[in-house]
Amino acid sequence: MPYQPQFKSPQIVGRYAPSPTGDLHFGNLRTALLAWLHARLQGGQFIVRMEDLDLPRVVAGSADQILRDLEWLGLDWDGPIVYQSERTDLYQRALLDLDALGLCYPCFCSRKDIQVAASAPHGNAGVYPGTCRSLSVSEVALRARNKSPATRLKVPPQMEASCGDFVILRSDAFFAYQLAVTVDDLEQGVTEVVRGADLIDSTPKQVYLAELLQPKRGRINYLHAPLMLDDKGRRMSKRDGSISAKQWREDGGSSEQLLAHLVTTAGIFEEPLDCIALEELIERVDIKRIAGKLSPMV
Numbered sequence: 641m642p643y644q645p646q647f648k649s650p651q652i653v654g655r656y657a658p659s660p661t662g663d664l665h666f667g668n669l670r671t672a673l674l675a676w677l678h679a680r681l682q683g684g685q686f687i688v689r690m691e692d693l694d695l696p697r698v699v700a701g702s703a704d705q706i707l708r709d710l711e712w713l714g715l716d717w718d719g720p721i722v723y724q725s726e727r728t729d730l731y732q733r734a735l736l737d738l739d740a741l742g743l744c745y746p747c748f749c750s751r752k753d754i755q756v757a758a759s760a761p762h763g764n765a766g767v768y769p770g771t772c773r774s775l776s777v778s779e780v781a782l783r784a785r786n787k788s789p790a791t792r793l794k795v796p797p798q799m800e801a802s803c804g805d806f807v808i809l810r811s812d813a814f815f816a817y818q819l820a821v822t823v824d825d826l827e828q829g830v831t832e833v834v835r836g837a838d839l840i841d842s843t844p845k846q847v848y849l850a851e852l853l854q855p856k857r858g859r860i861n862y863l864h865a866p867l868m869l870d871d872k873g874r875r876m877s878k879r880d881g882s883i884s885a886k887q888w889r890e891d892g893g894s895s896e897q898l899l900a901h902l903v904t905t906a907g908i909f910e911e912p913l914d915c916i917a918l919e920e921l922i923e924r925v926d927i928k929r930i931a932g933k934l935s936p937m938v
């Protein structure tokens with residue numbers, strides 16, 4: 641019997657949110673598979689959202705290719721695909737709400753300024769030290785003559801050392817990833833976020849943003865999938881030519897073989913598999929086994 645979603649718990653909503661910046665590599669696909677299994681094994685919904693806000697990085701045709709790859713692997717989704725580039729009104733509204741809370745400020749720092757400040761004796765690598773937090777109105781006006789600022793969100797004192805005030809609107813006027821993702825996850829009713837461990841540092845920021853934007857809503861369950869390494873032990877990346885599903889398919893590989901590779905490298909079964917159909921996979925695993933491979937927010 642081909643796999644049929646059960647929707648026993650439609651209040652559970654999982655998602656996969658790829659950036660259409662190139663072909664999915666096996667690491668991306670493994671994360672998509674784990675996110676899908678995590679939602680479907682609970683009888684939940686699964687949605688796909690294209691994170692195509694960062695237009696200069698978007699590759700023409702990539703979004704369609706990603707959808708073809710997911711379909712080919714057998715991963716289905718509910719409802720229409722949402723494209724972030726069509727939702728900027730929502731992000732704008734959220735930005736105004738955050739500003740109304742008195743939590744936003746313009747930041748003129750360059751990447752280099754931040755690096756220098758963070759490497760000072762009391763600085764904290766990778767954490768914005770709050771340089772522009774208390775600029776006067778006249779100073780902002782003066783600086784704005786030469787440079788468009790980014791907009792940062794103030795974080796509470798307990799987050800200052802670990803995360804620092806972060807950008808929600810970039811200086812090139814694109815909404816930042818943190819803001820757009822959180823607005824979408826809230827608006828789309830997402831309850832389970834399963835994504836790559838490379839995004840683990842983003843999670844506290846998004847928890848904070850979600851609490852500001854929708855304080856009464858229950859907390860999203862954030863889980864992180866281990867990153868897949870290539871045969872040289874390096875993290876896979878879309879840019880370095882890591883093998884893509886498209887390439888695999890063109891070389892005559894089957895989806896059952898690729899599924900077997902993904903579940904084997906994820907350590908889902910004791911023994912390595914050569915081949916497994918999605919229907920068999922969903923029969924043979926349970927939610928505990930999948931959740932056991934994912935790390936919650938630390």
Ligand code: GLU
Nearest residue numbers: 657658659691821835839
């Ligand atoms: N669009 C991001 C990526 O492809 C993932 C964002 C997320 O899952 O929150 O890396």
